[in-house]
Amino acid sequence: MNPVNLNLLNFLNLLNLLNLLVTIYGNHMPKQKTTLYLEAGDYRRLKTLAGAKGVAPAQLVREAVAEYVARHEVRRRPRSIGRFTSKRGDLSERAEELLAGLPRR
16 A cells, blocks of 8 residues: 555544544534633532433533523513503403403413
């Protein structure tokens, strides 16, 4: 085999390896790399929990962050709320009565 064919073969093997790594680790979710400093005891407990669940500690951290953000993020009110007025002061009290004549879906 000449050196050009050998380099091509090495290159193709590398491509196959990269494809295998993408298949194993996936590329379905873009991730931002970050560094966390944890107390030693917290990290030990995290590793123990991750081992018991059969996942990487990083996966548990991602899940915890996602849960925390979902619980604490400020949700904007739709701009349409409170934008219009009915000019009726009793609309909420009479809603069922006012809607009674309309067809139901």
